[in-house]
Amino acid sequence: MNLVMVVHGPEVFDAGDVERLIGLLSPQQVLVAGVMARTAAEESGLPVTCTDERPSVVLAALSGRTCLVNRGKTPESGQIFGELVAGRLGDGQGLVHVEASSRTVYCWNHADSVLAEEIAGLTGYALVPGTSIGARRNGVREIRGCLPGEAVFVNGIVIGTATEETVVLSGEGGTVRAVSGLEPKPHGLEKLLREGLPDLDAAWCKSGTVRTAPPRQGERTTRAGRIAVIDHCGHTLYQEIGEGVCGVLAVGDDTTAVCGHICSHAGIPVFGVVDGDADCIVEPGFAPGSVVVEVVRGRDDDLGRELAVTRDLNPLCWEEWVEETLRSLAGRVRVVVDRRGG
Known part of the structure; x- marks a missing residue:
C-alpha cells in the first residue's frame, strides 16, 4: 500500500490495534508519537520508529500516503482528537484518521479518499467524511471530550479536574484562567506558570489517565x-x-x-x-x-x-x-x- 502509519497513544498498542493494522495494511513505516505511546510501543516489540513530536508535527513533515491511527477513551473523544489534528495541519493537507475505538476511518478536510476507502475496505471500518473546525480566537483554548471528574493537563501538568465535557481556558492577563468546565488546582497552575505563560494555542492539552494498562518490568540497566x-x-x-x-x-x-x-x-x-x-x-x-x-x-x-x-x-x-x-x-x-x- 506504500503507506506511513502515524500512531498516537498507548491504548492502540495495548488493545492490539497496531499489530492488527500492520497485518492488514502492510505499511512501509510506522511512526509513534507521544510519550506513553512510546512506552507501549517498546513493550509491544513491534517494528516501529518512535518520535518525540506530536502527531500533527510528524504528519506535516510527511508526503505521500499517510494516516493517523488512534484509540480514544471514547468514540467521541477519538473523533475530537482527529478533528484537532486535522485542524493543526492547516489548509491544503487533509487527514485520513483510523479511529479504533469506533472502528471508523475519518476522511478529514477532503483527504485522500482513495486511501481512506482502501483502509476501510481492508479493515471493515466505516468510512466517514469530516471537516475540522478552524482555529479559535487567540488566548483561549478548549479541551473537549473530557469526562467530569478526571484530571486535566496542560503541557504534562495537572491543572485541575474537569466538571464538564468541555474545559475552556484563557491565557489573557499574564496567567492561565479557567473560564468554564474546570475545578482548578492552584498548585498545578503555579507549577505550569513557573516557566512563564504557555502558548495555549500550541500547548499539549488532554484529560484523563495517560495509560490504563499496568507497566511491564524490564531488565535492570547500568548501576x-x-x-x-x-x-x-x-x-x-x-x-x-x-x-x-x-x-x-x-x-x-x-x-x-x-x-x-x-x-x-x-x-x-x-x-x-x-x-x-x-x-x-x-x-x-x-x-x-x-x-x-x-x-x-x-x-x-x-x-x-x-x-x-x-x-x-x-x-x-x-x-x-x-x-x-x-x-x-x-x-x-x-x-x-x-x-x-x-
Missing part, C-alpha cells in the same frame, strides 16, 4: 552513571534518559508515577519525592532499586529543588547515592515505596 532530574514534567522523560543514566530523581506525585511507569520497562530505578497530592493518572510501577519518599512537612517542589542543587548528580553508583540521600533527609521524609531489595 553507575549520572542521574536525570525530572521536576513536574514527566512528559520530557525520554529526552533525559539517554546513555549513561543510572537513575532518575523525580519530583512530584504524578511525575513520580509517570517516571516509575516508564522506567519500569526501561529498567531504570527512580528516586521519587512526593507530598501526597497524586491525581492517579497512571498505574505506578518501579524498577528494582527505586525508592519513593513523602515529605513530612512542606512541599515536594522545595525538597526536590534542594536535592537537585545539593546532591551530586554526576557519574556515581545509584545504590550509594540513594543511601546517602536518605541519610541526608532523615526526619524530613518517610519512605513510601522501597524496592532496594529488588
Whole structure:
C-alpha cells in the first residue's frame, strides 16, 4: 500500500490495534508519537520508529500516503482528537484518521479518499467524511471530550479536574484562567506558570489517565552513571534518559508515577519525592532499586529543588547515592515505596 502509519497513544498498542493494522495494511513505516505511546510501543516489540513530536508535527513533515491511527477513551473523544489534528495541519493537507475505538476511518478536510476507502475496505471500518473546525480566537483554548471528574493537563501538568465535557481556558492577563468546565488546582497552575505563560494555542492539552494498562518490568540497566532530574514534567522523560543514566530523581506525585511507569520497562530505578497530592493518572510501577519518599512537612517542589542543587548528580553508583540521600533527609521524609531489595 506504500503507506506511513502515524500512531498516537498507548491504548492502540495495548488493545492490539497496531499489530492488527500492520497485518492488514502492510505499511512501509510506522511512526509513534507521544510519550506513553512510546512506552507501549517498546513493550509491544513491534517494528516501529518512535518520535518525540506530536502527531500533527510528524504528519506535516510527511508526503505521500499517510494516516493517523488512534484509540480514544471514547468514540467521541477519538473523533475530537482527529478533528484537532486535522485542524493543526492547516489548509491544503487533509487527514485520513483510523479511529479504533469506533472502528471508523475519518476522511478529514477532503483527504485522500482513495486511501481512506482502501483502509476501510481492508479493515471493515466505516468510512466517514469530516471537516475540522478552524482555529479559535487567540488566548483561549478548549479541551473537549473530557469526562467530569478526571484530571486535566496542560503541557504534562495537572491543572485541575474537569466538571464538564468541555474545559475552556484563557491565557489573557499574564496567567492561565479557567473560564468554564474546570475545578482548578492552584498548585498545578503555579507549577505550569513557573516557566512563564504557555502558548495555549500550541500547548499539549488532554484529560484523563495517560495509560490504563499496568507497566511491564524490564531488565535492570547500568548501576553507575549520572542521574536525570525530572521536576513536574514527566512528559520530557525520554529526552533525559539517554546513555549513561543510572537513575532518575523525580519530583512530584504524578511525575513520580509517570517516571516509575516508564522506567519500569526501561529498567531504570527512580528516586521519587512526593507530598501526597497524586491525581492517579497512571498505574505506578518501579524498577528494582527505586525508592519513593513523602515529605513530612512542606512541599515536594522545595525538597526536590534542594536535592537537585545539593546532591551530586554526576557519574556515581545509584545504590550509594540513594543511601546517602536518605541519610541526608532523615526526619524530613518517610519512605513510601522501597524496592532496594529488588
